[in-house]
Amino acid sequence: MARGATFAALRQRNYRIWALAGFISVIGTWMQVLGVNWYVLKETGSATSMGFAVLLQAAPTLLLSVWGGVLADRLPARPLLIAAQGAHAVLAAGLAAVALTGVGGLPLIFAISLATGAVSAIEGPVMGRWAASLVDRETLGNALALGSLTNSAGRILGMSLGAVVVAAVGPALLFGINAASFAAVVVALFAVRPGAVPGLPDPNAGRARDGVRAGFAYLRGQPVLLLALALSFVLGSLGRNYQVTMAAMSDGPLDAGASGYGLLSTVFAVGTVVGALVAARRRSLGYRTLVVAGLFASGLQIVAGLAPSTWSFAAVILPIAAAAVVIDTTVGTRAQLDTDSAMRGRVLAALAVTGSVSAAVGAPLLGWLAEHAGPRQTLVLAGAAAAIATTAAGVALDRQRGRAATLALVVPRPRHPVRRAAFRAARIVRPTGAVCVIAPAEAGAVRSGGVRPRELATAGSVTNR
CATH class of the missing domain: 1.20.1250.20 (MFS general substrate transporter like domains)
Incomplete structure (x- = not known):
């Protein structure tokens, strides 16, 4: 770098x-x-x-x-x-x-x-x-x-x-x-x-092409993006609602009170600054970064549940906050880079909804678990569940990459019978791993016969750095 x-x-x-x-x-x-x-x-x-x-x-x-x-x-x-x-x-x-x-x-x-x-x-x-x-x-x-x-x-x-x-x-x-x-x-x-x-x-x-329904239809055809959003939801709901778990730990096992909660909140904020600097230092933010950061944060969450004191808990909270920012930045970057330009606003909207739902679901769930199972047990259970989900998402992302899946621009299926037959033939003879990416405007050029080789070159594929 x-x-x-x-x-x-x-x-x-x-x-x-x-x-x-x-x-x-x-x-x-x-x-x-x-x-x-x-x-x-x-x-x-x-x-x-x-x-x-x-x-x-x-x-x-x-x-x-x-x-x-x-x-x-x-x-x-x-x-x-x-x-x-x-x-x-x-x-x-x-x-x-x-x-x-x-x-x-x-x-x-x-x-x-x-x-x-x-x-x-x-x-x-x-x-x-x-x-x-x-x-x-x-x-x-x-x-x-x-x-x-x-x-x-x-x-x-x-x-x-x-x-x-x-x-x-x-x-x-x-x-x-x-x-x-x-x-x-x-x-x-x-x-x-x-x-x-x-x-x-x-x-x-x-x-835009159409409206909200078109956005949902587009997302259904983007398996890698759906996996990234699903992982973001799990990590956000089980591993991000630290305002709840920090309060429960301060008031419970750590016996730190309001002052301890204030200290932990400050440390968490400092951790987000560190995470932003770490993300900014990286040359690229791919799906491998997302999986590694998810496993890192989930493992540290388990450690946090076992922390014996306020200061040891704070020492674990800081890198967790940093990893959370790396996760958010990576998902946001891929949502911007790996989506159809005409659908990018709706993809960003889906990302915002995912964050809101994860907070709305995770906060009461973690609060209920902390009240009935205990704060330490809640952190350990949630961290283990998040680690399992991250591992499963990593395997699924790797399989999608092996199938040459792409989050970039996909050619819509032609409606005319002759063109549909040609479309199917192209899919059959396409070499394994090859990805042909055509933007909507360029697809129109194909239909009108105005094919320009440079514009039909591969424009993007799933990156797993």
């Missing part, structure tokens, strides 16, 4: 602008998260009510992300993102008004939280597709890893500064800061030049 490769994406003007704006926005976002939690807890004295506010922001992802994916594939990204930033700013200003005046109270706070989650759910796939156009194909994995680094650093800084501000003047200022932070994203949207770097297509160039 060449010197400076860890920050390779920052050499590109577009990404530098976008990363700075994203960092500012992330700081504001986590300030608002802390402000909402503090406001709800102060008004109700109930941690359950605080959790309900968090749930309201996450729930829309399950219902609206797929529609956000369709919009990402059909419409120009820039105006959609500008509208989303404006909506976020208005909603944050609404929170500030409630905190200052008390008008509306908790019901309005909950309503704004739900609306914020809805905007984020629709915005997510659009943002992912837009960001991918700001770097070349070779730098995408590095850009995603640096994005994880930005999010982790922004979270730490936002929560730290937010804690000082909320203690001094209350949450209203936090909401106001977040509202202002979206201006940085709008400025960046006008400053960057999407599509200026060769590699991934301009997000405005993709046009």
Whole structure:
């Protein structure tokens, strides 16, 4: 790896602008998260009510992300993102008004939280597709890893500064800061030049085929991607909900109390920064990286269940957090690189839904196990189950690679009888391991007789690095 490769994406003007704006926005976002939690807890004295506010922001992802994916594939990204930033700013200003005046109270706070989650759910796939156009194909994995680094650093800084501000003047200022932070994203949207770097297509160039149903149909035909999503779900539900297991261990076997839980949360955040740097250092992020990181995290989770003290538990938590970021970055990279351009928004939406469902399923499951079987036993059982699932996924991925499966662009089956016969014949005579990848536009060229040999070359196959 060449010197400076860890920050390779920052050499590109577009990404530098976008990363700075994203960092500012992330700081504001986590300030608002802390402000909402503090406001709800102060008004109700109930941690359950605080959790309900968090749930309201996450729930829309399950219902609206797929529609956000369709919009990402059909419409120009820039105006959609500008509208989303404006909506976020208005909603944050609404929170500030409630905190200052008390008008509306908790019901309005909950309503704004739900609306914020809805905007984020629709915005997510659009943002992912837009960001991918700001770097070349070779730098995408590095850009995603640096994005994880930005999010982790922004979270730490936002929560730290937010804690000082909320203690001094209350949450209203936090909401106001977040509202202002979206201006940085709008400025960046006008400053960057999407599509200026060769590699991934301009997000405005993709046009959807049909809608949500087409996205599901496309996913059904992508076995490697489905395996990666399934593994991401298992690792996310059984091995990622450490906010639950860390709290259970602190309150139980470790007898560390609230201070211990705060320490572990800080260590976990530092681990995410380390993981982002590790992912950024890698030249490529393939499916072998995903399997190795999954086995590494699962094995350490078993060790964490056996840790005798808070500090030994913290020492294991840090590399687990790092592995979690590597897993997320790898899955995100493959979802961007190994999918049809016209379907990329809907694939990113499926990835977002997978993350939300894994959190929604895993948190209560691990909490129930910790209560009935014990925190240590929960970590050991969940780690063992995740390790078995990762091993099975690794075997399945290797078999798919052996069959020359691909996550790249697949030629649709022709409808005309003569063309269908030719299609079948081509599949029969194709040498084992050969993968011919044709984009939709290029498939049209084939149908019209305008075949260009360079465009029909193999454009991508499953990588297992």
